Amino acid sequence: MASIFPGLRRAAPRLTQDFFLCHPCVKQPRPLSDSPKLPIKTNISRTIRFNSSAAAFPEDAGQYSKTPLGSLSRTILKKEQHPPGATKRRAAKFFPETTSKSVAYWLLGSAASVFGIVVFGGLTRLTESGLSITEWKPVTGSLPPLSLADWESEFEKYCASPEFKLLNPHMTLEEFKKIYYMEWGHRLWGRFVGMSFVLPAAYFVARRRVSANMSLRLLGISGLIGVQGVLGWWMVKSGLKDDLFAPGSHPRVSQYRLTAHLSAAFICYTTMLWNGLAILRTNNLLQHPARSHSHLLNLSSGSLSFFRKSVAGLAILVFTTVMSGGLVAGLDAGMIYNEFPRMGLGLTPPKSELWSSFYSRKEDQSDLWWRNMLENPSLVQLDHRIMATATFTAILALWAYTRFNPRVRAALPKECRKGMLGVVHLVMMQVALGIGTLIYLVPTHLAATHQAGSLALLTGVVVLGSRTWIPSRAWRLVQKRVKMATDSGLSGAKPSMHRVPGIKGKAAEPIGLRSELDAMQKMGPPKRA
Incomplete structure (x- = not known):
């Protein structure tokens, strides 16, 4: 050995x-x-x-x-x-898990810009400046006429339009410049909205500050802005030809095209606002996963289910009411029956006036009902009054439900109660503006404020909806963060303290994140309203 x-x-x-x-x-x-x-x-x-x-x-x-x-x-x-799979994993990691807050602030700023252009567009319509530019030049039209010859050329084109021949045959070049600059400023603002959205969107995606889902939404909003520009010219074009409105009537754009242009603007504004608020809310929820779990669990309770669905219904009702107001504006229906709540001798005009065969274009009069609803100024104004009254009543009823129902009042978060109260204040202001605009024969400042109030009311409902909405993706991320913190033992938050009932001398008992995670896994993600 x-x-x-x-x-x-x-x-x-x-x-x-x-x-x-x-x-x-x-x-x-x-x-x-x-x-x-x-x-x-x-x-x-x-x-x-x-x-x-x-x-x-x-x-x-x-x-x-x-x-x-x-x-x-x-x-x-x-x-x-x-x-194997490394290329796919690298492609998946191109987009971050959550979107940066800077993207949210930019979206809210873009929504504010759209809010401004909607109000300015209302002023352009009320001053009858929308038909002053008879051509659509998306690139070269960014500059106004720079010489006297250019101004005379634009004025000659306007003189050939029906609006000049029927309404402004004595207009001078200096008066034309005022309405021209109004419409040119509106179009220039539209170009600014498009450029200030598309270029930063591409930058944020390239810098990997946008999640994959949000990048698709930004692409959709960019396309919607382009469609909005096309709808704007399609609307203006309807007022430049005699065959697009009734012979001998007031030269105006088609109420259908005006409503389509207005609805696209409202949808664009709502999507920007909603996504900006959603990004901020997701980031706030992920800062305190355990606390956010309890908050989302409370919102998903059965006692608030009817409230969440009602808020979504309110958003649809407000949007529909605004679109009926677009028909009123397109037909100048606010210039008749300038009293409230009566319309002439009663609450409604005579039946013969509401259902007139004058608006039917078919021999069998099969289009009588819907053409009267969309083209008869008397019935269009009545429809708008009915929808506005229904919206006002629905908002007050929902507020009373959250105020006097004990279960809902106890479960409703504080920010939701404030949001509901804010919507009540906005709808009261909007009703007062609408009645004032009608009684005083549609003055420019009141009519423009009334249009801005409609967008403000929709904003209040959207903000309330963002506070009551249960984001399923954010819920999954919260579950993931809580599980990671529990498995690693580094939650970064103190365990929540719950009082033990029926035991004196023992004030509270710590409940760790493991028990909360078990409860989350048993319940699963809450369903959307």
């Missing part, structure tokens, strides 16, 4: 040099001068058995690479450097 140890001591240096090579040396090729020096009597086959890499034998690399074992070693090394 004593003779074995001297032999092992003599063999140890050879074993370390012959068989044991470090893993980095095997994977990374070295120049010939830096290659490991093997003993003269090295058993090459035994070394290959333990180190299947041609890089360990640079002097025999050419012959070794042709062997089956060398091919296998290259395949294994390639898989280690480029594992």
